[in-house]
Amino acid sequence: MTDLTRTPIIKWDAAQTASAIAKGEVSAVEVAQAHLDRIEAVDKKVNAFLHVDTEGALNAARAVDEKRAKGEELGPLAGVPLALKDVFTTKGVPTTCGSKILEGWIPPYDATLTARLKDAGVVILGKTNMDEFAMGSSTENSAYGPTGNPWDLTRIPGGSGGGSAAALAAFEAPLAIGTDTGGSIRQPGAVTGTVGVKPTYGAVSRFGLVAFSSSLDQGGPCARTVLDAALLHEAIAGHDPLDSTSIDAPVPAVVEAAKMRDIRGMRIGVVKEFAGEGYQAGVMQRFNESVELLRELGAEVVEVSCPSFTLALPAYYLIAPSECSSNLARFDAMRYGLRVGDDGIASAEQVTALTREAGFGPEVKRRIMLGTYALSSGYYDAYYGSAQKVRTLISRDFDAAFAGVDVLVSPTTPTTAFPIGERADDPMAMYLADLCTIPSNLAGNAAMSLPVGLAPEDNLPVGLQIIAPAMADDRLYRVGGAVEAALNDKWGHTLLEEAPAL
Amino acid sequence: MPGITREEVAHLARLSRLELQAEELDHFAEQLDVIIGAVARVSEVAGQDVPPTSHPLPLTNVMRADEVRPSLTPDQALSGAPAAEEQRFRVPQILGED
Numbered sequence: 001m002t003d004l005t006r007t008p009i010i011k012w013d014a015a016q017t018a019s020a021i022a023k024g025e026v027s028a029v030e031v032a033q034a035h036l037d038r039i040e041a042v043d044k045k046v047n048a049f050l051h052v053d054t055e056g057a058l059n060a061a062r063a064v065d066e067k068r069a070k071g072e073e074l075g076p077l078a079g080v081p082l083a084l085k086d087v088f089t090t091k092g093v094p095t096t097c098g099s100k101i102l103e104g105w106i107p108p109y110d111a112t113l114t115a116r117l118k119d120a121g122v123v124i125l126g127k128t129n130m131d132e133f134a135m136g137s138s139t140e141n142s143a144y145g146p147t148g149n150p151w152d153l154t155r156i157p158g159g160s161g162g163g164s165a166a167a168l169a170a171f172e173a174p175l176a177i178g179t180d181t182g183g184s185i186r187q188p189g190a191v192t193g194t195v196g197v198k199p200t201y202g203a204v205s206r207f208g209l210v211a212f213s214s215s216l217d218q219g220g221p222c223a224r225t226v227l228d229a230a231l232l233h234e235a236i237a238g239h240d241p242l243d244s245t246s247i248d249a250p251v252p253a254v255v256e257a258a259k260m261r262d263i264r265g266m267r268i269g270v271v272k273e274f275a276g277e278g279y280q281a282g283v284m285q286r287f288n289e290s291v292e293l294l295r296e297l298g299a300e301v302v303e304v305s306c307p308s309f310t311l312a313l314p315a316y317y318l319i320a321p322s323e324c325s326s327n328l329a330r331f332d333a334m335r336y337g338l339r340v341g342d343d344g345i346a347s348a349e350q351v352t353a354l355t356r357e358a359g360f361g362p363e364v365k366r367r368i369m370l371g372t373y374a375l376s377s378g379y380y381d382a383y384y385g386s387a388q389k390v391r392t393l394i395s396r397d398f399d400a401a402f403a404g405v406d407v408l409v410s411p412t413t414p415t416t417a418f419p420i421g422e423r424a425d426d427p428m429a430m431y432l433a434d435l436c437t438i439p440s441n442l443a444g445n446a447a448m449s450l451p452v453g454l455a456p457e458d459n460l461p462v463g464l465q466i467i468a469p470a471m472a473d474d475r476l477y478r479v480g481g482a483v484e485a486a487l488n489d490k491w492g493h494t495l496l497e498e499a500p501a502l
Numbered sequence: 503m504p505g506i507t508r509e510e511v512a513h514l515a516r517l518s519r520l521e522l523q524a525e526e527l528d529h530f531a532e533q534l535d536v537i538i539g540a541v542a543r544v545s546e547v548a549g550q551d552v553p554p555t556s557h558p559l560p561l562t563n564v565m566r567a568d569e570v571r572p573s574l575t576p577d578q579a580l581s582g583a584p585a586a587e588e589q590r591f592r593v594p595q596i597l598g599e600d
Contacts, residue, residue, distance in 0.1 A: 105582050106582065108579065108581050109574065109578075201559065202558075215558065244561070245557075245559055311543070311547060314540060314541035314542075314543055315541075315544050317537065318541050329519075334583075334584070335591055336582035336584075337584070342585070346594055347595055348593050348595065348596045349519070351594045353516075353519045353520060353521040354521050356520050356521070357520050357521040357522060360520070362526075365520055365526070366533060368520065369514045369520070369530060369534060370537060370538070372517050372518045373506070373514055373534070373538070376514075376517070382542070382545045383542070383544070386547075387544050389544075389552040389554050390544050391554070392552050392554060393547070427536075428536060428537060428540055443558060444559065
């Protein structure tokens with residue numbers, strides 16, 4: 001256990017922070033201020049935050065301190081600061097989704113996730129940078145400039161939740177929230193050396209999450225430790241009557257699972273299809289060592305084949321744009337956001353087209369048109385219809401695999417963080433970043449990425465992906481917690497302690 | 503599968519309500535052609551016998567009692583509007599003069 005008195009507050013994990021606040025060793029205001037100071041000091045370089053809500057954060061922290069002073073019981077994350085991806089609505093606080101079309105928009109209501117965080121006494125520091133409307137794998141598609149990876153500011157922090165992952169890795173917040181449509185929590189986690197979890201689809205409410213692809217989008221926790229991710233998972237998960245796709249079932253005991261640190265007797269499948277051409281040697285090396293570690297920890301490891309996974313990427317790039325072309329039709333310049341070209345003569349239709357042209361960036365336009373194409377008469381069966389059939393085949397592959405194993409593992413990403421700009425004008429190269437993460441979005445099951453070391457050739461973080469069946473999210477935390485504990489013992493410290501100081 | 507032309511991109515842009523610039527049409531035509539070429543192989547594997555999956559959860563219609571509940575006030579609902587008048591969204595003309 002870290003000696004808290006000798007460690008700066010910003011280096012504490014969420015569990016330590018909450019415990020210190022509950023015991024009165026530190027006030028929530030001191031904790032919030034330490035993080036606001038850190039943001040002030042480093043965020044000009046990192047650009048993790050689009051909006052810092054200093055007043056809101058300090059007020060929330062004061063409320064926790066007052067509650068404690070009155071002797072009221074505090075929740076397990078009370079007073080812990082958090083960075084919230086700018087895709088969740090926040091009442092009275094700007095929400096832009098990284099887009100010009102929502103610049104200056106202040107929502108009149110909180111997302112269910114936002115409200116649950118506030119109820120838990122979590123201190124929301126501000127809104128984090130992201131690829132516009134969560135479309136991208138690098139955070140370069142933000143209308144407000146790219147975010148840098150704290151391991152090397154010239155490289156991408158992953159996407160679309162690059163701001164959330166970078167805020168964790170730069171010690172600007174111990175907790176963050178992301179959304180994962182094709183890997184946007186796990187891929188940023190992998191390339192920044194942090195933990196990211198895509199819960200089972202429907203486990204965390206999507207009410208107030210600005211929709212990109214409704215059948216794939218899933219909010220979830222980002223943290224620096226597996227236990228912290230579990231604590232956050234418990235705080236945000238659970239049924240919400242405001243979301244018709246929310247699962248009405250008990251949340252699995254993820255915190256308990258994160259503390260178990262015992263995987264003896266578990267059966268773990270290595271997905272054969274996630275290897276080969278396009279995978280960086282150092283990524284495969286660390287992955288293979290992780291598989292060896294799982295064996296040493298007492299798990300039985302077997303190879304599993306999921307042949308349809310090779311079609312996940314093409315299916316995703318038909319389904320996600322199709323849903324996005326429909327969801328983003330709401331940005332019509334009439335009810336909220338930007339309006340361009342309203343000169344008293346132009347028609348509403350022309351104003352809509354001029355506004356969308358001015359307000360959307362290239363990746364969003366590309367996907368809207370791709371989706372419009374895939375859904376158009378004459379092409380529907382060949383593209384969108386076929387992609388939906390592939391989705392069935394992928395689910396069947398998962399079902400067959402989970403009949404024989406408890407979880408599946410793979411590298412989270414084929415490569416480590418690439419330089420900013422390297423893939424910016426090559427959409428197909430960019431899309432490959434989510435190769436291993438996409439199948440779980442199509443099938444709706446749960447998955448986690450956690451750091452398992454640095455690639456020897458570039459000293460950048462490598463992530464291990466763990467995949468569990470739907471509603472068995474606790475298995476991710478059981479395996480993740482055991483792997484993390486074993487690696488920290490081996491290294492004598494956490495991976496992030498090796499990150500170059502900003 | 504057919505390739506995608508500049509004219510088709512212009513048509514898609516109209517359907518998508520995007521007033522694209524000339525240089526964007528060329529750029530997107532090239533990129534969409536590559537992307538569509540790469541994703542087209544989904545149609546090669548999915549046979550007649552495979553049912554489509556549109557959503558990971560079996561969706562059912564969710565009903566509630568028809569009771570008045572708290573909601574946004576008109577002022578809140580209009581707070582983000584580009585233009586409002588008399589508690590309504592003010593929009594550009596929808597019907598032309600012809």
